[in-house]
Amino acid sequence: MIKNVLEYLEQSAAKSPDKTAVADEHNAFTYQELLDNAQRVGAVLQKETPVRTAVPVYMEKSCNALAAFMGAAKAGCFYCLLDPTQPVERIQMILATLGAEIMIIDEKSAKKQEKLGFSGKVLKIEELLEHTPDEKEMKQLDIIRENALDIDPLYSIFTSGSTGVPKGVIVNHRSVIDFIDCFTDTFHITENDVIGNQAPFDFDVSVKDIYSTLKTGATMQIIPKKLFSFPMPLMDYLDDRKVTTLIWAVSALCIVTTLKGFDYKRPGCINKVIFSGEVMPVKHLNIWRETYPEAMFVNVYGPTEITCNCTYYIVDREFALDETLPMGKAFPNERVFLLDDNDNLITPDMPDTTGEICVSGTAVTLGYYNNREKTDQAFVQNPLNDKYNEIIYRTGDLGYYSKAGELYFSSRKDFQIKHMGHRIELGEIDMAINAVEGCVRACCIFDKDNNKIIGFYEGTPDKKTITHELMKKLPKFMIPQEFVQVASMPVTKNGKIDRNALMEGRKNA
Structure with missing residues (x-):
């Protein structure tokens, strides 16, 4: 039984040592090189x-960042990527929560790192990758590994906190292994x-990109962030590097x-498109499906707190523009269920009854690091x-079963509002606007101070046209009192x- 994610790397390195494990715009590591670099770090x-302490990694995503992650795992620690483009104050709050004694940076982020006021030891990844481990160090790594447990932490990812202080979700090896084994099997991700x-x-x-790659012996191509503003070089990048599998946020596909x-x-090589993060607008999905009629398209759902x-839901039919994709079924070894406001179970034979989505199973993480209250x-x-x-x-998300017994995402609890005496799901209005001819994307927000719904939209129709179309589908109390046209959704x-x-x-307009 695998109990440490390093076994993925080691097994793939033993099988295909000279195969490219990961590549970015400027660099690449074979499986053997990635394993050797992990040992050096x-x-x-x-x-x-x-x-079991934190190793903050302050750099942009890259091959070197992945080597730092694997090195932290080798040392029996857990890693936490800190994005240098994030505000200094936010990074400082994260570092205070982690209480780390060391930090790994790269040459590119060195000047920005100086502004953080970090009092621990700063290590440069370029120097770490030049280190030659001696016999004593290798023996100590072996001892660390022998004493490791599958419940030891592997990584932390910080999400936004309602109080303004980020919360660090802490995830162990077992949760990742349990999920990735199912994920790669279910979607037929292989060494090819x-x-x-x-x-x-x-x-x-x-996490799905990294560990699906290491488990199966596939190759991960790190796509530069800048390309997502320029579709032509992005299409070239995907084609030139023969990418087969996209595990992307909905916004990236849109x-x-x-x-x-x-x-x-x-x-030419794309055959799997797996998306998450938000509800996928059907008109955008249709363009992708028309472009890749033979590809597998999958809608996946889940917050960071339950390991990805x-x-x-593997898309298996056509959907109308105002329809929502089902959430589908639970991954193996996970239980997903709905609870009402009184903690009573909502079952599939109670259609259209909204409840909070809750999750049980090995994938449930260790909670928030250094934050017992939350x-x-x-x-x-x-x-x-x-x-x-x-x-x-308890996800804080709302869901319901359809009359056909399928589970659907409704909205965040935060996006369920009380307006004009009615409970309203803002997501339902978003879907209705998305279905209007010429609308590219929509997002409704409730302005509590002025007690009105504001409909932001990207596209060509005027506000009168949108209102006219919405009146065919929504009750009057759900139609936004104000519409704001935007050039693009931030x-x-x-x-x-x-x-x-x-x-x-x-x-500011």
């Missing part, structure tokens, strides 16, 4: 920090695949279709089970629509 780290990494390394979509990337080129994803609020005893300990994660670094930026833009 780990040999130094084990002398600098105790096991080339995975095109879109997600930042501090976003959990990248960028391709919005900027008409396929009018320039159809990358807990449900999947952990205890979200990672709780299953209220349906009073016989033994069963920690579940997105967060994780690829989700940036609602704060939309409201700021409206204020």
Whole structure:
């Protein structure tokens, strides 16, 4: 039984030592090189920090960043990617939470790192990769490995916190192994695949890219962030590097279709498109499916707190423009269920009854690092089970079953509003606007101060046309009182629509 993700790397290196494991715009490592580099980094780290402590990695995503991750795992530690483009104050809050004694940087991020005021030891990845481990260091790495448990932490990813302080989700080896084994089997990811990494390394979509690659002996091509603003070089990159598998945020797929990337080129090898993060607009999905009629398209759902994803739906039919894709079914060894406001179970024979999506299983993570209060609020005893300990994660997302018994995402609890005496899911209005001819993408926000719904949209129709179309589908109380046309939807670094930026833009217009 595998109990450490390093076994993925070691097995792939033994089988295909000279095969490219990972490549970025400027660099590449074979499997043997990645394994050797992990040992070099780990040999130094084990002398600098105790096991099961944080190793912040302050650099942009790259081959070297992945070597740092694997080196942290070699030293029995857990890694945390810190994006140098993030505000200094946010990085400082994360470092304070981690309490790290060391930090790995690269030459490119060195000047920015100086502004952080980090009091621990700073190690440069370029120097670490030149280190030659001695016999004593290698022996210590062996001892660390022998004493490792599969519940030891592997990585931390920081999500936004409602109080303004980021929360560090902490994930162990067992959760990743349990999920990735199912993920690669379910979607037939093999050594013949080339995975095109879109997600930042501090976003959990990248976990699927990294560990699907290492487990199967595939190749991961790291796509430069800048290409997602320029569809022609992006299409060239995917085609030149023979990418077969896209595990992308919905917004990234929508960028391709919005900027008409396929009018320039159809990358020839793509056969799997797996998307998450937000509800996929059907008109964008249809363009992708028309372009790749033989490819597998999969809608996956799940927050960082349950190790990437807990449900999947392999698209197997056509959908109308105002329809929503189902969430599908739970991945093996995960239980996904709905609870109402009184913690009663909502079952498939109770269609259209909305409840909070909850998850149980090995994929449920260790909680929030150094934050017992927030952990205890979200990672709780299953209220349906009073016989033994069963920690579940309450996602804060709402879902419901259709009359056909399929599970659907509704919205965030935060996006369910009370307006004019009615409970309204803003996601339902988004879908209705998305279906209007000429609308590219929509996002509705509730302005609590002025008690009105604001509909932001990207596309060509005028506000009168949109209102007219919505009146055919929605009750009057659900039609936005204000519409704001935007040139393009601002997105967060994780690829989700940036609602704060939309409201700021409206204020400054």
